[in-house]
Amino acid sequence: MITKLLIANRGEIACRIMRTARAMGVATVAVYSDADAKALHVRSADEAVHIGPSPAAESYLVGAKIIAAAKQTGADAIHPGYGFLSENADFAQAVLDAGLIWVGPKPSSIRAMGLKDAAKQLMRAAGVPVTPGYDGSDQSVERLTKEAGAIGYPVLIKAVAGGGGKGMRKVDAPEDFVAALESCRREAKASFGNDEVLLEKWITSPRHIEVQVFGDSHGNVVHLFERDCSLQRRHQKVIEEAPAPGMDEATREAICAAAVRAAKAVDYEGAGTIEFIADASEGLRADRIFFMEMNTRLQVEHPVTEEITGVDLVEWQLRVASGEPIPLKQEDLKINGHAIEARLYAEDPAKGFLPSTGRLEWLDLNQDHLDLWPDAKIRIETGVEQGDTVSPFYDPMIAKLVAHGSTREIAIENLASLTRLTEIWPVRSNAPFLGNALEHDDFYDAKLTTSFIQDNEDALIPKMEPADAHWEMAARLYLDGVDDTEREGMGTGLRLNAPSRETVVLYHGSESKLIDRKSFKRDNAVLHYVTGETVAIFDEGLYFEFRKDIRGSGAASAADGAIIAPMPGKVIAVDVAEGQTVTAGQRLMVLEAMKMEHALAAPFDGVVEGLAVSAGGQVQVEAVLCRVVPASE
Incomplete structure (x- = not known):
């Protein structure tokens, strides 16, 4: 059995792996970058090794540094988690060549499933149903155009080396094909260094169904049933559940058997999907269910499978990597109830899901205050605590919220309630967005497709305007000087010490109100948090921030042509120069943070003044990057 395990990852998955390793008596080693020096996964490990600067390309993606850290600490195994180097066959081979145990599939299995075209051909030979399309070697525009016509529109162009939604284009009509192909190839080349594509028939009512498989070095392969991951935004999963609603036993048996055949075709060991x-x-x-791809690692959504089967997949990974057989046979695995997972991110749905970074001054997921059904439970996987910082360098996940119950309805209701109780400040989160999705009638009725979020986005985006009750609670706190000790665990707020009086002028953003004590109602029970001269009112997963002064009055605003950084990040492109004439909508520059690019455009025709940034520079949120001044001024 493995005795000391290095986790080549960070955040919640590193903490998750450490929890199981600790229970098994396995010592743990964390690795960390500059940005993660005080991170929870570092504090949780038995040992920790610094591996470089904050950018992942200089730390978590440098395999040689990770292997050196394992040697330095005497670790005998490396677990890659997910993301970063988890599906890098060369890194897996380097780990093995260093005499260490690789907690994952063989490098040959990773390579076999690494390119989508080769994987489809392999699956077709193994009798696994694949989506109708073209994955041939002739990549000429003429051949691809001809094959698209034969498949029938709409078609999907996919980069063979793609992932995460990059290098994908839906094409609805023949006249749009060539332009979409060129765009897809450019993105694929930039993202993966490979511009080859394949074509697939566009599925008009698509659901994303995946099967958890597990293999060992003794030739055994089992499945742990299916998950539905249809709720996605820009090809990134948002809510996942197991088992898939509407799945009958005959269809389950067929798709799971196909998944086992797929795993056996590549001699698979360990956890895969x-x-x-x-x-x-x-x-x-x-x-009508077709193979897309295989993820040769543990998935983000693995907790829902663990909840319905009672299996600890990380324990299985460590045992199988140590040479043991899979602990259970297929006939021993059963489905118990229903589980749903929601990914809680530091992002602002009301501002186009821009990442929201900074210190988590207040973080309370309030799972202990949830009135659970008797046969239900809540599970939270997180890599941060109150006082930690959400960095712009990595994925902005705060936590995975998981609910399990005897029925799907119970799981939905408990998970939705948890999102409504979530309190996070001043970082914004998608908690109210998740709650709206879980409580949407179509989700409750399992009317699911991968376009669910896109089709219902207006109804899912939370309204960010405070209600009268929120203004009243803030005014009550200011007028009475109440400190934040009304609820157990909320005593870290600071007393306002305001003198008792009858009226107060409050500001929320640019809006102000004069509030009179006589207008107070007695039924106000909105949660609150107080710090200094700021009051944050929590309600339904949102927060509304009030002040007694105009914060930053006289500062720049978009209305006067100021181009303001919507998030902290790196300037990756500046397209204009000082004094240059620009037109409304013209791109001025591009920021990058948390794997996301955000283009900033001119709000109207004018001239660029006060250009304060250059490519490669870092900027803070709300920094004025330049101004566009009307040409007549």
Whole structure:
């Protein structure tokens, strides 16, 4: 058995792996960058090794540094988590060549599933159903155009080396194909260094169904049933559940058997996921579910599978990597109840889901205050605590919120309630967005497709204007000088010490109100948090921040042509120069943070003045980057 495990990752997955390792008596080693020096996964490990600067390309993605850290600490195994180097066959081989145990599949298995075209051909030979399309070697525009016409529009262009939604384009009509192909190839080349593509028939009512598989070095492969991951935004999963709603036993047996065949075709060891796309226009049917790709690692959404099977997949990974057989046979695995996971991110849905970074001055997920059903439970996986900082360098996940119950309805209701109780400040989160999605009638009725969020986005985006009750609670705190000790665990707020009086002028953003004590109602029970001269009112997963003064009055605003950084990040492109004439909508510069690019454009025709940044520079949120001044001024 492994005795000391180095986790080549960070955040919640590193903490998750450490929890199981500790329970098994396995010592743990964390690695960390400059930005993560005080991170929770570092504090949780038995040992920690610094591996470089904050950018992942200089730390978490440098395999030689990670292997050196394992040697330095005497670790005998490396677990890659997910993301970063988890599906890098060369890194897996380097770990093995260094005499260490690789907690993952063999490098040859990773390579076999690494390119989408080769994987589809391999699956077709193994009798696994694949989406109708073209994955041939002739990559000429003429051949691809001809094949798209033969498939029938709409078609999907996909980069063979793609992932995370990059290098994908839906094409609805023949006249749009060549332009979409060129765009897809450019993105694929920039992202993966490979501009080859394949074509697939566009599924009109798509659901994303995936099967958890597990193999060992003794030739055993089992499945742990399926998950539905249809709720996605820009091809990134948002809410996942197991088992898939509407899945009958015959279809489950067929798709899970196909997944086992897929894993056996590449001699698979460890945890993996076979991803399928289902045409759900007539419900889930075995003859309308097609192989998409295999993820040769542990998935973000693995907790829902653990909740319905009672299996600790990380424990299985460590045992199988140590040479043991899979602990259970297929006939021993059963589905118990239903589990749903929501990904809680530091992002602002009301501002186009821009990342929201900074210190978590207040973080309370309030799971202990949730009135659970008797046969339900809540599980939270996180890599941060109150006082930690959400960095612009990595994925902005705060936590994974998981609910399990005897029925899907119970799991939905408990998870939705948890999102409504969430209190995070001053970092914004998608908690109210998640709650709105979980409580949407179509989600509750399992009317799911991968376009669910896109189709319902207006209804899902939370309204950010405070209600009268929020203004009243803030005014009550200011007028009475109440400190924040009304609830257990909320005593860290600072007393305002305001003198008792009858009226107060409050500001929320640019809006102000004069509030009179006589207008107070007695039924106000909105939660609150106080610090200095700021009051944050929590309600339904949102917060509303009030002050007694105009914060930053006289500062720049977009209305006067100021181009303001919407998030902290790196300037990756500056397209204009000082004094240059620009037109409304013209791109001025591009910021990058948390794997996301954000283009800043001219609000109207004018001239660039006060250009304060250059490519490669770092900027803070709300920094004035330049101004566009009307040409007549």
